[in-house]
Amino acid sequence: MTNLNTIEIEKLRLTDSIVESFCLPQPHSVSLSKVVALEAVLIKGKKFIGFDVFNSKFKKTLTFIDCSFDRDVNFRQIKYAASISFINCEFNGNVTLFGSEVEGTISFVGSRINGRLILNGCSTSKLDVQGVIAESFTISAQEISASISNIGMKNITLMGDLRIENITEIAHFNVMDSSISTLFVRHVGIVEKAQLSINDSRINEVTFDDLKFDNATIVFNSTLGENLYFIKCELSCSILSFKQVILNSMFGIKQCSYHDSEIDISSVSSPNLDLESKCIDVILNNEERNLVSNADEEKIERRIKTLILLKNKFAQEHRYDLEDGIFYILKNLESGFYIKQSQWWKKPFLYITYFVHRWVLGWGVRLRNPIMSAVFIIVSCALTYYITFDLYQANRAVEYIGQKLVGFEGAGTYSVLAFFGQQADAKISGNIPVKLVLAEFMLGVTMTTISVGILIRKLVR
Structure with a gap:
């Protein structure tokens, strides 16, 4: 018609x-x-x-x-x-x-x-x-x-x-x-093992809200925009990866669950990160689970970028305790990666340096490491004094402020005094191992200086 x-x-x-x-x-x-x-x-x-x-x-x-x-x-x-x-x-x-x-x-x-x-x-x-x-x-x-x-x-x-x-x-x-x-x-509704990707695109604002992913792969690659939000999503055994994502305002992941999932934010560039604590824990656990020894170069570099991103985020938010924790993990990863790539004849010296910086000095951010190192030095030297001064004999003792200290108590007291350069106040018969006492004093000055420096840094910040 x-x-x-x-x-x-x-x-x-x-x-x-x-x-x-x-x-x-x-x-x-x-x-x-x-x-x-x-x-x-x-x-x-x-x-x-x-x-x-x-x-x-x-x-x-x-x-x-x-x-x-x-x-x-x-x-x-x-x-x-x-x-x-x-x-x-x-x-x-x-x-x-x-x-x-x-x-x-x-x-x-x-x-x-x-x-x-x-x-x-x-x-x-x-x-x-x-x-x-x-x-x-x-x-x-x-x-x-x-x-x-x-x-x-x-x-x-x-x-x-x-x-x-x-x-x-x-x-x-x-x-x-x-x-x-x-x-x-x-x-x-997203089926199991789904593939979702955004590639080489400019999108001012991206929001993924109230989604469930099971064994899925979600990739944002070379994406430009203002804001990107991942909200109220459930990830189970899934991979969420952001590669070369450049945002001018906000990057946020919050109110989500992350069962056995992997999150990669190593290539995100954004002035503001809004990441809930659970998300940060998942990212850090992924980094710690994958050791340098069993990861390829690309994965290690990606983890280093992720840690730098989180470190800068916490610094901007003035959350310095978390920044120090990320810095400690970052230095461990960078040093391990450097040792792995080094020539074989350099590795013994590098391993010693790595041990000192990590376990003794705590990379200058962990106060407990130099304190525990100081305790170890004092106990080790006390054991040496106990043997050297024959303090295990009943007639041998260390005299300090009018008191006679026998056995390991005397050795421990002398070691503490030597650590802080006050051993001259103690009296003891026999030959004193001057080199050992001097070495303990130098270590004591070093550990005390590092500990005080870390403490002042934390208080000032």
């Missing part, structure tokens, strides 16, 4: 002649309702005012090539189509697909949409969007449940949001070479 500029076709089988009847030279609107197409439908190079399809069945493909539409386009409750494709088309209104089931692929390739692109309640095995420019893009299941197993977007430009909500059975999701104002993914 033809009504002015509108051609309405209802309850007919679409044949080539019927398709030709509504593909006229002059622009017009088309409304198809309850039609059936048993063969592939191809519409090429036509201009339409509007195009609406309702409650229809397409057994094979439905394809538009080089077509233009002056108003909104609506496809509602399309069933059983092998694929629906729009190639090099131009839309001067909104494009809506609602409640449709497509066995194959829904494709938008090289098309410009001067409005919104909306998929609501549509199920398909693959959604392929390439070279598309649109105001915004929404993929949702607000009224009718929908599943899309594979979502691929390449070289798309969206002035507004890309919103994906309430879709189920997502196995692959990829955004590449695209420019998007906001990407919002919320409450979607």
